[in-house]
Amino acid sequence: QVQLVESGGELVQAGGSLRLSCAASGRSFRNYAMGWFRQAPGKEREFVATITWSGGSTYYADSVKGRFTISRDNAKNTVYLQMTSLKPADTAVYYCAASGLRMATMLSSYDYWGQGTQVTVSS
Secondary structure, eight states, rough: EEEEEEEEOOOOTTOOOOEEEEEEEOOOOOEEEEEEEOTTTOOEEEEEEEEEESSEEEEEEEETTTEEEEEETTTTTEEEEEESSOOOOOOEEEEEEEEEESSOSGGGOOEEEOOOOEEEEEE
């Protein structure tokens, strides 16, 4: 079992930056690929970014490529999402998740989920 707790979400102006954190506890964090997803009101949850267990490979949704950066610190059992040049369209609840696969973009590939953190970008 892996427990995930997100933090760092807040209200920010368009063009601003935020860093989300996801702290993991339970089974060995380094065994899992990690992902970030988001869900805007009235929309389905969508993939944002993923990172391999070692942190050596990452993959991003086209909508955030070049603006968001996923990283992890296995010594701290934490994964991060650095978000820059934020847009109102980035407003959503952001979730982190853990997968037993090497990397994954599909929701169904993830075994554990956090409760989410709200990011609101004002225009």
